[in-house]
Amino acid sequence: EYKVAFLWYISCNAALAATAAALCAYISPAAAGSGIPEVKAYLNGVDAPSILAPGTLFVKIVGSVLGVSAGFVLGKEGPMVHTGSCVASLLGQGGSTKYGLTWRWLRYFKNDLDRRDLITCGAAAGVTAAFRAPVGGVLFALEEATSWWRSALLWRTFSTTAVAAMVLRSLIEYCRSGNCGLFGNGGLIMFDVSSQVTSYTAMDLAVVALLGVLGGLLGALFNFLLDRILRTYSYINEKGAPWKIVLTVAISLVTSCCSFGLPWMTTCTPCPPEFSASGRCPTIGRSGNFKAFRCPPGQYNAMASIFLNTNDDAIRNLFSGGTYNEFGVSTLLTFFAAVYSLGLVTYGVAVPSGLFIPVILSGASFGRLLGMLFGAPTGLDTGLFALLGAASFLGGTMRMTVSVCVILLELTNDLVLLPLIMLVLLISKTVADCFNKGVYDQIVRMKGLPYLEVHREPCMRSLVAGDVVSGPLITFSTVERVGTVVDTLRRTSHNGFPVIEDQPFAPAPELCGLVLRSHLLVLLQSRTFTSGRVKTGAAEVFRKLAPFDFAKAGSGKGLTVDDMDLTEEEMDMYVDLHPITNRSPYTVVENMSLAKAAVLFRELGLRHMCVVPRTPGRPPVVGILTRHDFMPEYIRGLYPNVLRE
Amino acid sequence: EYKVAFLWYISCNAALAATAAALCAYISPAAAGSGIPEVKAYLNGVDAPSILAPGTLFVKIVGSVLGVSAGFVLGKEGPMVHTGSCVASLLGQGGSTKYGLTWRWLRYFKNDLDRRDLITCGAAAGVTAAFRAPVGGVLFALEEATSWWRSALLWRTFSTTAVAAMVLRSLIEYCRSGNCGLFGNGGLIMFDVSSQVTSYTAMDLAVVALLGVLGGLLGALFNFLLDRILRTYSYINEKGAPWKIVLTVAISLVTSCCSFGLPWMTTCTPCPPEFSASGRCPTIGRSGNFKAFRCPPGQYNAMASIFLNTNDDAIRNLFSGGTYNEFGVSTLLTFFAAVYSLGLVTYGVAVPSGLFIPVILSGASFGRLLGMLFGAPTGLDTGLFALLGAASFLGGTMRMTVSVCVILLELTNDLVLLPLIMLVLLISKTVADCFNKGVYDQIVRMKGLPYLEVHREPCMRSLVAGDVVSGPLITFSTVERVGTVVDTLRRTSHNGFPVIEDQPFAPAPELCGLVLRSHLLVLLQSRTFTSGRVKTGAAEVFRKLAPFDFAKAGSGKGLTVDDMDLTEEEMDMYVDLHPITNRSPYTVVENMSLAKAAVLFRELGLRHMCVVPRTPGRPPVVGILTRHDFMPEYIRGLYPNVLRE
Known part of the structure; x- marks a missing residue:
């Protein structure tokens, strides 16, 4: 009887896993994994396509449901953050302009700043929905997701999560009366452990500190191993979509065998x-x-109570208080080893998968184990040890502090435990930071996304801005031949070009400003050309175009240079770039310290920065710096010796 | 019998008030008031002396104890934030260098950045101590205190408040056994109202929303009246210290009469x-x-239970649940009116006084009043209405959201109420923001501190950087005559000077960098002079001076130009400024939009910004921009018409 059940179990799981993997592999590869690293990179200014596309959203939602149903050791939290961001991005842009699925008033949001704010709010709403933790959502968005923080953003994320909490609360209220079938479980607080502790002693603190140290070590090890495994997987995944599905099904089989076989043997x-x-x-x-x-x-069956169960129930069982002997030492040890390893091998497969649940599960089992081994002289319950273990693992892998603290507080509703959770998080983060970076930072780096770090490489201090400027500089005149502009746009992939004011408009060449590729394309599209080299002025341009025609395109590529179909005569005409030139670009002198230039670039969230010469008598722009010029790998390639210093 | 008691009561209060006022008026006027606006301004870059001096710390602590004892309607929370910041500042600098009260290793903290971080942590610790709210402390520091946010700061404030919470927790544990006499009261959660509510309906939400709107209106009115009263008080306070004491005693008499007389008549x-x-x-x-x-x-006696009581107990009584009829409508109305008015007139007197308690008290009584009037059809307790009323008043006056929300959560330990508190805060802040600014911003502006706002004035968009540069520009040559340097330092009060590389060191004048007054004074003090106009080089200077000799001075004035006693011969010698010149100052071109220059100035936390000319053939620096050049009042004075646009 149980053998038949096992076969059904394993084949259902494999089928669900294969479906999820097929969706990910064929429709939207960007939907695999947690999505938090991608959102983080986007908010840092990495405008990779497809991160927030509607297709990604669809696969993320369906794939996450399938992945959780398939019994993998993975969470829905990361995917929910990504889903929230995708929804926010879609709401801000409307659907696609191509299919007319947008509104006119949305044009106010079609710029980098508002889009970034919306997506930050979306990430906060995702955390709120995942953990039912509105304040934790705000803090997660601030601590982990966003790279630029403004007080307006705090207030905006707070409004978002307040609304999300109200909606969540109403749905829970509605479902409690049994209107939603199986979904009616649980209140606003997912794992209520309140009022299990009233006081703790110095002895307790010592055991808790030990838990923090061990959590930090195991968290750092988790990050290290995950990095290795992801690198190995990337070879397999590169071979094509079928291989991705095979890998996913293989991991599904292993997981099913563990979660069914281990309880069997207990x-x-x-x-x-x-x-x-x-x-x-x-x-x-x-x-x-x-x-x-x-x-x-x-x-x-103790093992079945935590392994052959939903992840939420497993956590609830591990956190439960007053059940000292429910799980034996060997059960907890086996479960910890299995979940730790399965969490590592599951993350890289082609299924939307969050890291919170594996980390909380292994942390909670480890904490409970330690509570049973060392907890006897302390007055703390083993359920509280499980909670503290989860905190220490979260601190050790994700390296978040305030947000994890508040999320755990909102998950468990135990304010008295707050100082202990803070202590554990502090210790585990400090210990783990000695070895490597947080897991999301590591994944961002492994994916090769050009993420601008807060901390500048020390080598940047010994270099100046002029040292890293590369390549032939491409500039335009303020009034430029149409053919030259089109050819340049076709030939290069640059997104910003310095504009030089030259004769007859200025006695000597001087920097007029910076023009963006997208604005140039809109201007060319409007065909505001003149036959001679004269200024047309802004009035002429804005008779044909509204300011919002220059708004940032939503999802999709927007205009490309191949959309232009200009005649030969038009190619020989001139176009006045004055109206669309940004006259006040941020500039640095070529002998500016590269470290200080990097501060300017990052703090102001720039995409292009002009480097101007120090001494007169030379061309007015030496070069242009972009995000890629500040990447340590790039500088290391240019100056291998400087870096070694 | 009660008449004698009243006389004793009123005279004790007046004596305590007079002592506190005398301390404030004669020793440290900077200690009066809340201190949060001053800390906020300091963290924005306003380096006003005496804000964080040891004298201020002393008066703040003693004065706050006296002020609370005197029965004023004021809180200890604001002063505790200021105290925390003062302690942090002192810890970072050691005591005074003059009296040798410092350590050598503290030199690592003697720079603007670390000092600012320390003081932010101190403010967070102050909130933690005041409200026993560690997470609320972190959020307060981020939302209200600091102007620049970095992820490192989040982590540092979190460590600080974790330690503060542990210490607080141990002290509470120690005192609970009765070792501290009267101080042994209360646990980590000050006003525990947990588990009084399980669900709420749409009707409750409507009443709560109404509370939010009214709280916003009354909060904005509070800010408006406070501004008027503070302006009136400033005339009285300007007349001298005795007047300050008279004003304080007068307010004390009024307060005593109210808090004793009103219960009498009840x-x-x-x-x-x-x-x-x-x-x-x-x-x-x-x-x-x-x-x-x-x-x-x-x-x-209902009135005595809230008015003739400590502020903490009054709040606890107002928040208490299951006591629907304890306070009548007339009692609450009288108390609300009295506390609202007394809070307004008390803040400006020469006593350290926080605004949290008056706002919470009037908010709680107002909320409870509304709960009794409208609450009958709702299932919410009047105590919860008091809590929501406090939230709405805090949102309406201070305009904080996340931090107030978390502080209230940590004060009351009621997570289920979180969505309601968030809703109330959102509504009250939104309503109040239509009328005026937050109370701390208003006080900063009233005190004339040059606070750099995040939001640029719209007029800045139509001006360029060159428009606001003023005054004769004072520059130095890279190798300058000592006499010229000393005379210039004596004649002006500028803190930064552009340094020009000129013949014979460069073919044409070019900008070498920026030199600071404090660094110039250290260099002059070391007497690294040459008789001719030659470069000495950095080696020569750093043979006499260590890099840490240039560290920022702690409290006190540090070196002044009057400390220099140079001989006539020395005045005719030359000093090489190359080694102490900042070679990479941030510069803007003179036709840079003023709004964008302001972004650069604020986001990077600059003190000086060089304006360079656009066209060659002119002096290499046009002028220098400081904080004052970005103040709306200053620009308004220069361009009255532009601003009106």
């Missing part, structure tokens, strides 16, 4: 008398603390 | 049966819900 435990009397042990139904898997009445 | 209320049975009504002792003031046994 011997049954007699129910604690106080629970069996109340009829709460063993549980036959969906969830509950004591699973009856293959056990006679009056006994329960 | 009729007694019979105790609710469930409380009188348990012997908890009326309370004779220090605190408690039902004060027996002038009432026979079995009855209590």
